Amino acid sequence: MTNRERFLSALTFRPIDRIPLVEWNIRGSTMREWVKQGYPEGVPPAIFFDLDPYNVGVPIHLGMHPEFEERIMEDTGVYKIWRDKQGAVRKDFSKDMNPGFVTRTWLSFPVQSRDDFLKMKERYDSKDPERIPQNFKERAKILNLGVTTTHLSVPFLFWTARDWIGFENLCMMFYDDPSLVHEIFAFLTDFCIDVLRDRIRQVDIDVVELKEDMAYKHAPMISPHMFRTFMFPHYRRFIEFLKGNGVKLVYVDCDGYPGGLIPEFLEAGVDAISPVEIAAGNDVIQLREEYPRLGMLGGIDKRELAKDRKAIYQEVISKVPVMLEKGGYIPHVDHGIPHDVPLVNYLYYRELLTNLALGKSVREP
Template sequence: MMLSTVIGELYALNLRSRFLEVARFGNPDKVPLSLWGIRPATLKRWWREGLPPGMDAATYFRFDIYGMKTFNIASWPSEGFPWEPSDRLVNLGPIPPFEYRLLREDERYRVWVDSLGITQLGFQDDWKDGWSGFATRTFIDFPVKNRYDFERMKSRYDPHHPDRYPPRWKETVKTLKEMDDGSFLIHLSLRGAFWWIRDMMGLEATLINFFKDKRLIEDILDLYLDFHIEALRRAVEEVQVDYVTLNEDMAYKRGPMISPRMFREYLSPVYRELINFLRNHDVKVVIVDSDGCVEPLIPELLSVGVDGISPCEVAAGMDVVELRKKYPKLVMMGGIDKRMLASSKPDIDREVYRKVPPLIKSRGYFPGVDHAVPPDVSFENFSYFLELLKKLCGWID
């Protein structure tokens, strides 16, 4: 890693070193932005307002320069969507995946089974043009209801299945090594343990079985841990991963889905062992991604080795200024209220200046919107917001 020293402070010269400097509470020359995605419906609006039609926002705004350009080395299905394994990435999904099939539909609703075996009901309007970026769904059924179902599910998560590493994986490794000049981050995005078990049983059954059938919960979590360690062992030996995201979405607006006590009892041992495995393979940064108010779980996350959280959703009370006072060594990504971007420019100024300068000064903060940008945000407002962030983060004078 190339660094230069100026009056005793480290100034990073590429994205990787800048990212690691921020995550280690150092002082880079420029702070990478935490730039979430743009909703498809938002993109359609911006094409009418000045973004060249057909062009994606990341290309137009050069997210690859100012943001955290990443290459994710693994693939897994997300609930609701059809899924085909990548021919270049580690396959962390069920093998075989469940058959994606439409069960019934009318003018307003559709009912379908996704690649994880989850049966759900959703609005046609959310899916008629691919995916709108929003999807209000009702989960009807999940594949694991009891011990018998779980034993059948286990065969789909054989970590040593030959299809875990597709034929072009070697090409991926070779390409990453040849192109690795520090201009992008090698990222590993995983379902967290709580997300994994909810995908199998659903939230309600999971919480009930914390008390009703603890052995089943423990066995599912054992499978989660063993599967991920064994399935990923080759990947982390062949590729140097910069950071890992554990996707959990484990909170609502007013608090987490799981209590700190239940987290300690069931999830802490799994987190601790998985993170130890990652650290032993020189992974420097582990982030938990969760919408909602996850603050009551922050002490538990820190205690098992998690470095930080994302996206710090403001509507759920996740105020990054207050969080920094309570958790001085918590890495944070996001935290800027997306609702303010739909307001006036003075409102954007107030939101940004209240948070970004003091958080950059305290270090360990990647500024950005607290989730994907919704369609009530104009192209003009987002352009203004991004220029403001770039200025405060050292990208422009």
């Protein structure tokens, strides 16, 4: 099978010759520690760990354009107050001590009223020529001939509105100004469809990722009822548009514990979720029992990789064989690999997955 065929078949419950060997992107602070431990600096992880190509991005820009100009308002050497590219004013440490893992402090956001929203809409012009590269037709033809999954990432409803408004402010807006929330979500869906309308048939898009991140530990950030009221109609409309134009699979990128949102996702046409964070309360085997046709990517507890070989073996062997038998599953670490995971531990984890993929026996350490 090609990587493309294998990836899609794995998530759509069809037979595969072996599991896809993929991984979440390695964060900067983790790679920094691994280099100290002997990782060959400059060698891409996909080569060093012998990973399958995860996907190839479809060159369509669905985010803010133009972005705000970054501006530092104050810098004490310990922290800085600055405006980021999304227009939010933040207070962060002056130095990024752990690249890829950052705790942000927000002070204000660019959308606080309907007038602000109308101004923000100017940065989401679906006719903006810079959303599509000039050689798009040529690139689309090459992607269509490729053997790696094509992937379109969409910053969708909750994700984008939170960036504009702020999490707490958005939560209050659902109650204080529901008509504005409805208007924002309808606009974002229309915008995405308008950008894609004349291009989506030119390129074979295998997978669309709806970026949302709308769940905490043990619970989602929005109730199933509120999702049904504010988001479900737009999910269904957008997914029907995507699949009606050849998209083969849609998954939601949602950290944390989506819980009661999963039935809503499935009814709206979502096929899978990622990264199924275990620390948040997810259990891939239990989710498979509850939702037999839910595709899942991830689900390997990153905390276990920081322990010893026995813990890593138990984490992998207790999940992967069972899930592969049931189908609809691609294992990888459940989000960014922390920098306290030793390189030798990660190499052992990759050895286990590779041996399972190739049908080789694995022994408990």
